[in-house]
Amino acid sequence: MRKRNCRKEKRTESFLESVGRSFDLPQEALSGYVHTEISGNKEVLVDGCQGVLEYGDCAIALNTGRLTVRICGCELTVVSMQNGQAIIRGIITGVEFCN
Secondary structure (H helix, E strand, C coil): HHHHHHEEEEEEEEHHHHHHCCHHHHHHHHCCCCCCEEEEEEEEECCCCCEEEEEECCEEEEEECCCCCEEEEEEEEEEEECCEEEEEEEEEEEEEEEE
């Protein structure tokens, strides 16, 4: 049974790779990695968010499956969280990626 599962995973990976090449997407976009965008020191957008692990005025930690993304700063708020995307606003002093 394990051999079949491994083969299916390999087929899925090669299928995703071919889809990525067809649409000229970076490999990270289809591999389950988190995508973050930082706008100055006022906003962070996190794609691939599965939930909130910590929520406070000075720190917000988000579960992305493979990583925990922790945003540090002041007056932090989750402005939006839908369809696996979270938007954090406030005065951002740092972003950490932890396993």
